[in-house]
Amino acid sequence: MMKRPHQPPSGGGVSGGYRRPIIQYLLLAASAFSLLVFAFQSSFFAGNQTILAVNKQDIQILSKFQSNVKQCVANRGLGLTAKIIDHCKLVLKFPEGTDSRWFNKQFKSFEPLEYSYDVCETLLLWEQYRNMSTILTREYLDARPDGWLIYAAKRIAQLGADKCYNRTLCDEILKVILPPDPPFRPRQFKTCAVVGNSGDLLKTEFGEEIDRHDAVIRDNEAPVNKTYAKHVGMKRDFRLVVRGGARNMIPILKGSDNEVLIIKSLTHRDFNEMIKRVPNPVYLFQGIVLRRGAKGTGMKTVELALSMCDIVDIYGFTVDPGYTQWTRYFSEPKDGHNPLQGRAYYQLLECLGVIRIHSPMRAERKLDWSDVPNRDMINRAHRAAVRLKNVQTGQDSDVGPFRSCKVWANVGPNDRGPISGSPDMSGVRKNSNYSKWEAMPFEKLRKEAQDHYIQMEGTTLYKMDGNKLDDLVCVRHSLNSGS
Numbered sequence: 001m002m003k004r005p006h007q008p009p010s011g012g013g014v015s016g017g018y019r020r021p022i023i024q025y026l027l028l029a030a031s032a033f034s035l036l037v038f039a040f041q042s043s044f045f046a047g048n049q050t051i052l053a054v055n056k057q058d059i060q061i062l063s064k065f066q067s068n069v070k071q072c073v074a075n076r077g078l079g080l081t082a083k084i085i086d087h088c089k090l091v092l093k094f095p096e097g098t099d100s101r102w103f104n105k106q107f108k109s110f111e112p113l114e115y116s117y118d119v120c121e122t123l124l125l126w127e128q129y130r131n132m133s134t135i136l137t138r139e140y141l142d143a144r145p146d147g148w149l150i151y152a153a154k155r156i157a158q159l160g161a162d163k164c165y166n167r168t169l170c171d172e173i174l175k176v177i178l179p180p181d182p183p184f185r186p187r188q189f190k191t192c193a194v195v196g197n198s199g200d201l202l203k204t205e206f207g208e209e210i211d212r213h214d215a216v217i218r219d220n221e222a223p224v225n226k227t228y229a230k231h232v233g234m235k236r237d238f239r240l241v242v243r244g245g246a247r248n249m250i251p252i253l254k255g256s257d258n259e260v261l262i263i264k265s266l267t268h269r270d271f272n273e274m275i276k277r278v279p280n281p282v283y284l285f286q287g288i289v290l291r292r293g294a295k296g297t298g299m300k301t302v303e304l305a306l307s308m309c310d311i312v313d314i315y316g317f318t319v320d321p322g323y324t325q326w327t328r329y330f331s332e333p334k335d336g337h338n339p340l341q342g343r344a345y346y347q348l349l350e351c352l353g354v355i356r357i358h359s360p361m362r363a364e365r366k367l368d369w370s371d372v373p374n375r376d377m378i379n380r381a382h383r384a385a386v387r388l389k390n391v392q393t394g395q396d397s398d399v400g401p402f403r404s405c406k407v408w409a410n411v412g413p414n415d416r417g418p419i420s421g422s423p424d425m426s427g428v429r430k431n432s433n434y435s436k437w438e439a440m441p442f443e444k445l446r447k448e449a450q451d452h453y454i455q456m457e458g459t460t461l462y463k464m465d466g467n468k469l470d471d472l473v474c475v476r477h478s479l480n481s482g483s
Contacts, residue, residue: 055391058384062087065381066119068373072351075371078361080347088120088385092344100340111340117348120385126306126354127382131401131452132461132472133182134307135262136284138417139475140462141178143409151465155284157243157266176272176425177263177282180417181477182460183437184308187448189214192309194355195232196298196316197222199327203360206315207233213313217305219297221252223330231329232316240264240285240301243271253280258433264300276425279432283420286462296342302355310448311356317346318359353378401456405474406464413478454479 066084073082079095093114100110133140136155141147148171153164156173164170193213195201197220210216210233217238218224224236236259241249243266253259261282275282285300298317305312316329350357353373373381386403389395395403419438421429442450458479464471 055388058388059087061380061384062120062388065373065377065384066090068371068377069119069348069351072371072373073347076350076357077347080344082351085116088118088388089116090119091116092348094340094344098340113340115341115344117345119348119352120388122348122352123378123382123385124389126349126352127378128404128461129303129306131186131456132307132463133184134286134304135182135184136178136286137182137462138175138178138180139409139411139460140286140473141174143407143462143473143475144464145407155266157268157271172422173267173269173272174284175420176275176422177267177284177420179283179420179434179438181411181475183281183283183440185445185449185453186307187310187452188445189309190446190448191215191311191313192217192305193233193235194298194301194305194312194314194317195219195222196301196314197328197330198316198318199329200318200360201228201231201316201329204315204358205230206358207231209233209358210315211235215305215309217301219301221248223252224256228329238262238304240297240304242297243268250274250278253278256280257431258436260433260437262304264297276422276428279428281420281432281434281437299342302349306354312354313356313358314346315358317357318343318361401461402459402474404470404472405461406471407473409473409475411475411477 063084066087069090070082070084073080073092077092079098081093083091083093085091091114096113098113100113103110141152144151148167149163149165152170152174153159153162156164156170159170159173191213192215193210194217195210207228207230213235215237216233216235217240218232218236219240220242222232222239224232224234226234236256238260239249239253240262242264249261253261257279259280261278261280262285263282264285267284285304302312302314346355346357349355351372353375356367356369356372358367390403419434421432421434425432442453445453458477460475460477462473462475464473
C-alpha cells in the first residue's frame with residue numbers, strides 16, 4: 001500500500017524546504033536595494049553638500065561686496081544710505097525731508113524716498129555690457145533667424161507693414177546707417193565723459209576736465225559752444241539722440257564733421273535724406289529694452305559708453321540729495337523725468353564700479369575712488385553671482401563669456417559687406433569719416449581692445465532684445481582677419 005505524499009500545512013503553498021531559499025533571495029534583494037538607495041542618498045547628500053559649500057562661499061563673497069557697496073554709498077551719497085537685506089538685495093534711502101518734485105499722475109503720489117535693488121542682477125547686467133556691441137549691424141540682422149523679416153521692420157518707422165516682406169526695400173532704408181560689423185569695440189577708449197544736460201552744470205567749471213577724456217559723449221540737442229565751454233567743454237565725439245531730435249541735427253552738427261551721431265530708436269526714409277547731407281557717421285543704437293531704475297537718453301548714453309570705454313565719468317546727472325529740481329543748462333526742462341529714482345540708481349552704479357559721478361556738490365572735494373570696488377573685487381562678485389544664478393536655474397556652472405549665447409553665427413575674413421551708405425551719398429562721402437571707424441585696421445586699436453578681442457576668441461556679443469538678461473546673439477569672426 002502506497003503512502004500518500006506529505007501534505008503541506010493548511011494555508012501554505014510551498015514546502016518549508018522551498019520557502020527558505022526564496023525568503024533568503026528576497027532578503028538579499030532587499031539588502032541590495034537598501035544599499036543602492038543608501039549609496040544614491042549618500043551621493044545626493046554629498047552633491048548637495050558640495051553645492052551648499054559653493055553657495056556658502058559665493059554668499060560670503062557677495063555679502064562682503066554688499067558691505068563695500070554700503071560703505072561706498074555712505075561715503076559718496078552725501079545723505080543717501082544703503083540698508084542690506086541679504087547677499088543680493090539692498091535698499092537705498094534718501095534723507096527724510098528730501099524734496100520729491102516728480103508727481104506720478106497715474107498713482108497720484110510723489111516719488112518715494114527709498115528704492116530696492118538686486119545687486120546680483122545689476123552686476124550681471126552691467127558686466128555684460130562691457131563685452132557687448134550696442135550698434136546695430138548687418139551681421140546682427142543676418143545672424144538672427146528673424147533678423148531681416150521681423151527685427152529690421154521694428155527699426156524702421158512708417159514702413160507700412162509689420163514685417164519686411166520686401167527685403168530690398170528694408171535693406172535700402174537701413175543700409176545708409178548699417179555697418180557690416182561693429183565700428184566701435186569694447187575697450188576702444190580708456191576714459192569717456194558722458195555729459196548730461198542738467199542745469200547744475202552751470203554751477204561747475206568741468207569743461208577742461210571733460211575735454212581731457214579720450215572720448216566725450218553727449219545727448220540730444222545739447223549745444224557745444226564758447227558760451228558753455230567752461231561748464232561742459234568743447235570736445236565732441238559721439239551724440240546719442242532720439243529720432244525726433246535727430247531731424248534737427250544739421251545746425252547742431254555744423255562744424256563738427258567728426259562727431260558720430262547715434263540714433264536711439266528708429267530710422268525713417270525721410271530722415272535718411274538728412275543723413276545723406278552730412279559727412280558725419282550716423283548709426284542706429286542696437287535697441288535694448290531692459291527694466292532698470294533709471295530712464296531716458298542719459299541712461300542709454302551710459303550703456304553706449306560702457307560698451308566702448310574702460311572708465312566712464314558722468315557729468316550733468318546730478319544725483320546728490322541737494323538736487324531738488326530737474327533743469328537743463330541750455331533751455332527750459334522737459335517733463336517726464338523722475339529724478340529721485342534715477343539719482344538712486346546712478347548712485348548704485350557708482351558703488352558697483354560702473355560709473356564715476358561728478359556733480360556740483362563734489363566740485364570742491366578731492367575725488368578719491370578708493371572706496372569704490374576695484375576690478376578684482378567686482379570680478380569675484382560677478383563670478384559668484386553667475387554661479388548662484390546657474391544653481392538656481394539648473395544651468396551649467398561655466399562662467400565664461402559665451403554662457404548666454406542663444407544664437408551663433410560665423411563670419412569669415414571675406415564675408416564683410418560694404419561700409420554703410422548708399423550710391424547717392426557719393427558726393428558727401430568723399431570727405432566723410434565713416435571709413436575712419438568701419439575700415440579701421442585691427443592693429444590701430446589700443447592694446448586693451450586688441451587683447452579683449454583675442455580673449456573673446458574674435459566673438460562679438462549682441463543683446464537679443466526684450467527684458468531677458470541672458471539671450472545673446474554671438475557672431476564669431478576669423479581671428480586672422482582682425483575684423
